[in-house]
Amino acid sequence: MTRNREPVPLEVGWKQMEAGTKKLERILDDEPGVAFKSDEYMKLYTTIYDMCTQKAPHDYTSELYDRYKMVLDKYITDTVLPSLREKHGEFLLRELVLRWKNHRIMVKWLSRFFNYLDRYYIPRRSIVGLKAVGQSCFETLVYDELKATVTSIVIAMIDEDREGQIIDRTLIKNVLDTYIELGQDLTTEHQPTRPDSGSKLYSEDFQDAFRQGTVDYYSKKAQTWIVEDTCPEYMLKAEECLQKEKERVAHYLHSSTEPTLMEAAQGELLAKLIDQILKKENSGCKVLLCDEKVEDLSRMFRLFSRIKDGLPPVSKIFQEHVNKVGMSLVKQAVDAATSKKNEKKDVVSALELDYVRKIIDLHDKYMAYVLNCFQNHTLFHKALKEAFEVVCNKDVAGCTSAELFASYCDNILRKGGIEKLSDEAIEENLDKVVKLLTYISDKDLFIEFHRKKLGRRLLFDKSGNDEQERSLLSKLKQHFGGQFTSKMEGMLNDICAAKENQAKYDEYISTNPELHPSVDLSVQVLTTGYWPTYKSSDINLPSEMVKCVEGFKEFYQSFKKHRKLNWIFSLGSCHIVGKFDVKPIELILTTYQGALLLLFNEAEKLSFSEIATQLNLSEDDTARVLHSLSCGKYKILNKEPCSRTISPNDIFEFNHKFTDKMRRIKVQLPPSDEKKKVIDDVNKDRRFAIDASLVRIMKSRKIMTHQNLVAECVEQLSRMFKPDIKMIKRRIEDLITREYLERDVDAANSYRYLA
Known part of the structure; x- marks a missing residue:
């Protein structure tokens, strides 16, 4: 049934609405005992509804929409603005927060009374909704007038907070929430502004000014602190300030403020003063x-990692410092070696080993800095690497780092070395040495020195532990590739096979008594390609030794018919009993020394030339052996004339009166210069490596310019050694001579590959 009703005149209905508005204002003023009852609310809602649904000319929808805004404007003009204009400072902020809170309540109630407009009239006309109108009224009449003043007050309060004064943080948060809420777009309620996105008003009217205020504040502070404080004190204050700025964002600023705020603070505290901080006199980074x-x-890293290009200056100073300390160690080692140059070889070796230990300790120390202080940052790894590349490629007292590191490894792996380390410590030291080897340019030189020393340890049973030897090879293989360790792996395998062969030989001799020599024989059969080249000569052995050699040859040929044995007597050793007048003494000698002494079983005196002829030795080898027996620590032979040098005219006689407190002595040969041979071998291998690299490159490219060919060759080979440009040029010329390459007649300074 349709309800028949009289049209409600506009002014009559509006008087009821005004009465409701007045009551709403009293409620907002916290007047006691004033509240809307449900029937009052329904009456006002119904009145608006009726006035909007009446037929023309009594449809007052448009007029009511306009009067809705008038109500809000009048309330703001008559009540809100006067109360705000009489307040100042913090009181103004409190009043603003209160008035904005009340305004939202008023808009909420009025929107309920005028709900019909929101539901039907506004969507049909596509005009601004009631809540958006309410927000716009407050923004236009209140916010626009007070925003500059309020922003200044808030920034001043934050500066007080920075100075350590107590402020009302909740008040500031509420004020800034006003900026954000007023800046939200309410024209489309189904697409609300994200709560974490901030707002245009907050950004333009507060955040920009706050950023400038932050710049001004910290600019003054930084200029004062950089003069008054040491570098650590300054960084401590800067870090504390930045931490507090971060906390400010959490307490009362919008999250969108953090990037610009931190950038501003870091810019003034760090970026603009980076050189002054790092180079501060008596307290800077150095x-x-x-x-x-x-x-x-650690604090310095944390701070400067925050700013753009903040870490490179720190890493540069770190690199310079490590380089300086490392070069100081090099100088100390050189000075120590120079002062001890006339000392025994063992003393000099100890100094060199001490230098390697110090380099290892230095690397450990600054690697700890990289891992802990500098948080494992790649920039500082690079700085450490470049610093140690300079230090580790310096020669010390005529020794390259490659030789020193090889000697250090030899010392910790050899029985009776200077270093007395546990198995765990040896493993740890080997790891550290291999890490340092990545810094040296002549890695192939280290490999060759190490192979030479490994050979001596294995051949003379001086290796402490086969597992440790294999462990080092495994580490080297991992870093440098299998082609550089395959020979040494073969050497270890040869020693294992030699022990098996010796057991078979002993069994063979025991089952063939007619072959049993008068002396015990131990032989190590080595594969030629694996081992370093050793000096070999056709020495005339004593008959006792010849019988041993022939017996072993017969044994070996019984199961290795197609293998040829090449005897290297220069590496052999023997035990001979010397029958002296006082007492017999067991002599531990090299094969050459033993063969020479046995000549004196047949003659009392022998000249230099007679000895050289009978042994079939070169003059150099004969002189070296005779020197060890007549001019060294143990004078088993008497020499005429008596002197410290050996000459071709000397006469030698067995010293029957020789004696020693020991029952067994080892007579050492004078050390030979193995370093030169190792370096020559490496240079020869480098020539082959350069040839192979050049041919490999040209085979794939066919035609290349000289500059590009040299550059690519250097890049390919630099993993193991730094090739000399002049040597590369010589190898190119040699390859042209050997018709691997030719000069390109069509392109200047280019080469063509000849298939």
Whole structure:
């Protein structure tokens, strides 16, 4: 049934609405005992509804929409603005927060009374909704007038907070929430502004000014602190300030403020003063490194990692410091070796080993800095690497780092070395040495020195532990590739096979008594390609030794018919009993020394030339052996004339009166210069490597310019050694001569590959 009703005149209905509005204002003023009852609310809602649904000319929808805004404007003009204009400072902020809160309540109630407009009239006309109108009224009449003043008050309060004064943080948060809420777009309620996105008003009217205020504040502070404080004190204050700015964002600023706020603070505290901070006199980065101020260095990394291009200057200073300390160790080692140059070889070796230990300790120390202070950052790894590449490629007292590291490995792996380490410590030291080897340019030189020393350890049973030897080879293989360790792996395998062969030989001799020699024989059969080249000569052995050699040959040929044995007597050793007048003494000698002494069983005196002829030895080898027996620590032979040098005219006689407190002595040969041979071998291998690299490159490219060919060759080979440009040029010329390459007649300074 349709309800028949009289049209409600506009002014009559509006008087009821005004009465409701007045009551709403009293409620907002916290007047006691004033509240809307449900029937009052329904009456006002129904009145608006009726006035909007009446037929023309009594449809007052448009007029009511306009009067809705008038109500809000009048309330703001008559009540809100006067109360705000009489307040100042913090009181103004409190009043603003209160008035904005009340305004939202008023808009909420009025929107309910005028709900019909929101539901039907506004969507049909596509005009601004009631809540958006309410927000716009407050923004236009209140916010636009007060925003500059309010922003200044808020920034001043934040500066007070920075100075350590107590402020009302909740008040600031509420004020800034006003900026954000007023800046939200309410024209489309189904697409609300994300709560974490901030707002245009907050960004333009507060955030930009706040950023400038932050710049001004920290600019003054930084200029004062950089003059008054040391570098650590300055960094401590800067870090504390930045931490508090981060906390400010959490307490009362919008999250969108953090990037711009931190950028502004970091810019003034760090970026603009980076050189002054790092190079601060008596307390800058260099001093912190020298004084090992780990905590301060960690803080420095944390701070400068925040700013763009903040870490490169720190890493550069770190690199320079490590380089300086490393070069100081090199100088100390050179000075020590120079002062001890006339000392025994063992003393000099100990100094060299001490230098390697110090380099290892230095690397450990600064690697700890990289891992802990500098948080494993690649920039500092690079700085450490470049610093140690300079230090580790310096020669010390005529020894390259390659030789020193090889000697160090030999010392810790050899029985009776200077270093007395546990198995765990040996493993740890080997790891560290291999890490340092990545810095040296002549890695192939280390490999060759190590192979030479490994050979001596294995052949003379001086290796402490086969597992440790294999462990080092495994580490080297991992870093440098299998082609550089395959020979040494073969050497270890040869020694294992030699032990098996010796057991078979002993069994063979025991089952063939007619072959049993008068002396015991131990033989190690080595594969030629694996081992370093050793000096070999056709020495005339004594008959006792010849019988041993022939017996072993017969044994070996019984199961290795197609293998040829090449005897290297220069590496052999023997035990001979010397029958002296006082007492017999067992002599531990080289094969050459033993063969020479046995000549004196047939003659009392022999000349230099007679000895050389009978043994079939070169003059150099004969002189070296005779020197060890007549001019060294043990004078088993008497020499005429008596002197410290051996000459071709000397006469030698067995010293029957020789004696020693020991029952067994080892007579050492004078050390030979193995270094030169190792370097020559490496240079020869390098020539082959350069040839192979050049041919490999040209085979794939066919035609290349000289500059590009040299550059690519250097790049390919630099993993193991730094090739000399002049040597590369010589190898190119040699390859042209051998018709692997030819000069390209059509292109200047280019080469063509000849298939």
